[in-house]
Amino acid sequence: VFHGLAAWSQMNTTRVVLLACGSFNPITNMHLRMFELARDHLEDTGQYRVVKGIISPVGDGYNKKGLIEASHRLEMARLATETSDWITVDSWESLQPEWVETCKVVRHHYNELLTSEQSKDDVDTVKFAKKRRVEENSFEGSSHHRKRGDPQLMLLCGADVLESFGVPNLWKPEDIAEIVGDYGVVCITRSGSDSLKFVHQSDALWKHRKNIHLVTEWVTNEISATHVRRALRRGRSVRYLLPDSVLYYIQQHELYSSESEQKNAGVILAPLQRYTS
Ligand SMILES: Nc1ncnc2c1ncn2[C@@H]1O[C@H](COP(=O)(O)OP(=O)(O)OP(=O)(O)O)[C@@H](O)[C@H]1O
């Protein structure tokens, strides 16, 4: 009976893959905590089973101030996730020659997910997955159309990213609608931000509030990559803010100096550049 119950509840939960997009310049313990917090939260609802986490470092074309080469940021993320049995790192986004809109990154990974399902599952799945296999640029498979048993991909972010949806010329409204409407967002609330209020005040987000999972981090943690870079420039210890393996890598390659912080100084951030011209 118990075996049956377990199988039944497995069948009735949606498998979820969490995708985190960001600079990861460098990756910190808080980035890793985000995944753990999100998984607990989603699985607590009894509706979801989180099967995988993907870290997707942004490409160099993002032009953010102080952003060091993607190859280093990727390697640090790989080192940081070595001990996790479910969080992975993906290089696709960072290898694109130009900055890629987050919505396109989400589509790419959802297609990858469907393709892997297709190859591992039975004929039935092949048939359906094929029918719904979507072009990277014209995804219309809203969550209402997702077939029972299909996995879901959700964007994982912090409150600052969710609230950046409101910054003029940073996000296309149709991208926000697609990410929130068709996929879903898990947002870790950083202290000092009021995501609930933000969702309430935005018609676009309120409409899809059921797809926005707000996770409160009660043990508030202000670790940020900016803080880590600043401490490193000043020769201060950053130990225990990020994994030792990442710290050794930073020291070995002498990453993060006053010089590297000047990268892209005075350059306009790629999305702002794209949407204002
Ligand atoms: N302390 C934190 N609490 C909640 N979310 C966080 C925290 N730090 C980072 N995040 C989230 O992690 C993702 C990646 O962020 P990002 O690479 O910008 O890291 P960061 O630490 O905010 O770096 P920076 O200080 O350079 O902006 C984003 O979704 C961001 O909101």
Ligand SMILES: NC(=O)c1ccc[n+]([C@@H]2O[C@H](COP(=O)(O)O)[C@@H](O)[C@H]2O)c1
């Ligand atoms: N319009 C968009 O798709 C858009 C705009 C701004 C930032 N982003 C993404 O959000 C993340 C933000 O990272 P940072 O907080 O490090 O700037 C990056 O992955 C970036 O690509 C996407």
Ligand SMILES: [Zn+2]
């Ligand atoms: Zn940030």
